[in-house]
Structure formats: structure tokens, C-alpha cells
Amino acid sequence: MAKSFGYVARQTPIHAINGVSKLLMVLLVSIAVMMTYDTRFLIGIVILSLVMFQLAKIKFSEIKVLFIFIAIFMGINAIVIFLFSPNQGTVIYGSEHLLFHILGPYSLSLEEIFYILNVILKYFAVLPLALIFIMTTDPSEFAASLNRIGVSYKIAYAVALTLRYIPDIQRDFRNISQTQQARGIDTSKKAKLSRRIKNMTAILMPLVFTSLDRIDVITNAMELRGFGKNKKRTWYKTRPLQKRDFFMIFCSIFAIIVSIGLYFLNHGRFFNPFK
Template sequence: MNRSGSLYIEKESLFHKLDGSVKLLMLILWTIFIFMFMDIRIFILMSLIGFAFISIAKLPLKNIAPLLVFIIIFTFMNSLLLFIITPQYGSSLTGRYTVLLNLFGYKLTYETLFYAITLSVKYLSILPITIIFIFTTHPSKFASSLNRIGVSYKVAYAVNIALRYIPDVKDEVRNIVNAQQARGVAFKRGDASVYRILKNYIVILIPLIISSLNRVEVISNAMELRGFGISKKRTWYNREPLHKNDLIFIVLSIVLVILGIFLKQNFSIGFWYP
């Protein structure tokens, strides 16, 4: 992880050399394509392509693992809520009713289980391109790219600062946790119950918020002293023109959405159930 670039991982790869606005466009159009369908076959194919992109980007697994774990937990919780709230929703979509679990009048069907799996794979298929966007885009270059496509430089710079200070907030959390552990507060498994550990983590949010607000005030004062925001436009030191690969990925992203529209209109692809 590059300290000057937040979650950005400095590597020499095809995706690292792409313009930030191009990667943002890829993420948006990729997401639009995914949300056009409810077909696990398409999601599996897009997931394979996406993880192949991650391999090309040469991103270390240890750096992207936390985000992977978070998304997997999110999809699991989403599926669990689906089972609890609408255990027969999949059956209403397919017109079939095959009971998988019948417990005290609660009936979960195979169709709902398959629907939940499809929904989970759908979310996971967006993950690879999101990882590429987050970990291969330097905040400064991304800010200039946003400004290139018409976003105000004030907004672009705010995004830049937010991305840059993620590591600082993470370090602040670590420092607060270490200070509390030195005072005997439990934060590790085995030192206290899960409920107590979660409660302790919630308590440290207060000093973290105060510290973050102090940092915001320091930054805003420094920017104000330098006259930030006086001019309507600004130049960018590290802005580069679009290259051949940028144009290729723009075209491929647009073609992907056009393909999705064609498939949707001509084949009426809805929720696929084998």
C-alpha cells in the first residue's frame, strides 16, 4: 500500500497505466451491464473475466483480502435476510415450488436458495472491477481525471483528500486501540466476550471522530491560506492525455453495455433457473 496514494498499490501493469476517468467509466458501465440481468451464467462469466483482470493488474492477495472478506460477509448476510423475510420468493419467480426446508411451518424452497446464490454471485461479479478501480488508481490522478470529464475541481480535490486520508484514519484507529489495550481494555478474541469486544470498538469511535474533525479543520485552514477555490479553474501537474489503451477500454466498455441491451431486448433474459 502506498502511503501517499491511500489504497493505491504501486505496480507496473496495464490497469495502473489507464486513466482514472476511464477506470471509473469501466466500473459504471460494468455495473450497468451486470444489473441488466439475473442470470448466474452471465455473472460467473463476468466474474472470471474480472478476476483475470485482477491477475493482469498484479494486485497482491493480502492487500485486497479485507475487501473480499467484507463483500463475502455482506452477500452472506443479504442471502440470510432473504431466506428469513421471503423464503418462497424464488418460487414466485419461477412458478415452481420445491420445498427444501420445512421447520415449524417455515418453508424454504430450492428456487429461493438458487435465487439467493444467483444474487450473491451477482454482487461478487462487480467486485473485481471495483478492486481494480480502488487499488490501481492514484488519488491525484483520479482527481485530475474527474476534472477532465467536467466534475468541479473542488469536488475532485475533496475526493482526492478523502482517499489519501484513509491510511491516516486506519493508523489512528490502531493507535487508539493500542492505547486502550495498554490500559487493560480487551480487543482480542479470548480476552473478553464477543459482545464486550464489539462494545469496546464502538467506544473508540468517539475519540476517532474527534481526531478526524481536528484533522479536517487543519486541512481546511491550510487550503484557505493557500487561496484554494478562488479561481473557477485550475491546472493539474500530473494530468496526461488519453492513450491508445484508454480508448480501447472505453470502446470495449461501451460495446459491453450495447451487447447487454441487445441480449435483453432480443432474448428476454430474466431470472434463469435450470
């Protein structure tokens, strides 16, 4: 059976970190990554992300489908960059080490490959951190942490519901897909890609209606329990910030400081190995 992508309870050092700390890590490191195209910095963040993956004991089978989609997206993105800006790398790095000429204005150079590689590294630097946050953060604990630092409990609860809803959507998608296949609408790997894409649209409407029904049920349940009438609420799960949380926040801020320092060191956002 396919596994749902969402929070998985495990006893790991990453799971023990407060959800707010992990959210700040994702936001701050993402900002640091967006500020620079320094390959050394990006590779360092990628390595740290992979180490955190190991510490969180996240299995590849749990993110296999998502990883395939991300890989396809990055491949398409790289092709589009080359089609619309075949000389972008040459412009950025101010040199051209031509590998071979393809057709018309399209020539492949080391500078263009290096530029596209940096773009791909940016995705690999940020996306694993987002996956770690989603798969290691208990929605209830995260909502309590947000409320603890001053976020309205209504907003915090909405965030918790969103995180809990991700696996439900995946489960509904699989159930509807299997039902449609039983009716002769093939969305399996046996069908051609074009036909699978066309048949997938037959799943979207039932999935939307199922989601709306669930939203209606949740809304009615919350109204019957008097949600939102009081200014404050108590939480079943709450976790105060500890030393490890402050350490993660400090490391995230340090990543931004390093990114800013590299901007001045490289006299811009781009690290140029072709000088």
C-alpha cells in the same frame, strides 16, 4: 503490521489505465450487472474481475479484512432473503424442485438456492471492480483526469482527498485500537465477539475527533495557499486518454449492450434453467 486499504503504486497494465476510464468501467459495468440476473453474464463478469485482479497484482493480504466483512455481509444477506422470502425463487422461476421442508412456510428448493446464488454473484461481480479502482488509481492523477473532462477542479480535488483519506482512517483506527488495548479495553481476537463489538464503540469517538482535527488542518492549509480563488489550476500529475482507455470504455459499453440483449433473450431479467 496490517496494511492500509487504498492506492498502491505498482507497474501493471491496470495501473496504467486512466482513472476516469476505470471509474466509467465501474459505473457502466455496475449498471449492466444491476439490469440482469443472467447467471452466465454474472459469472463472466466475475471471471473478468478476477483476471483484472491478477493483472493489477493485488495481494489477498491487502484486502483480507475487507473480504471477511464482505463475506459476512453476503452471508447475512442470504439468510435474510431466505427468512423473508423463502419462496421467492419459486415465484420467479415458476417451478419448484423441493429439496427438503424445514419448518412452517420454510422449504428449501433449488430455485431459491439459484436465486440467492445470483444475488451473491451480483456482489462478486461489482465489488472487485470497485476495489480495483480504489487500489490502482492515483488520487492526484484521477483528480487531474476529472478536471480534464470538464469536472470542476474543486470537486476533483475533493475526490482526490477522499481517496487519500481512506488509508489515513484505517491507520488512525489501528493506532486508537492499540491505545485502547493498552488501557485494558480489549478489541483483539482474544475477546468474545459481543465484548469486542461493545469495545469497538470506544474507538469511534476518538476516531471522529481525530478526523475532524485533520479536516481542520487540511482546510486551513488550503485557505493559506489560496485554493479556489482562481477559475483554473495546473496539475502535478495528468494523463491523457489513450487507446487502452478507449478500449476499456468500449468494453464497458458493450457490457451494457449484452445486458440489454439478455433481457430480450430471457424475456425478462432472469435466466431460467428450470424450464
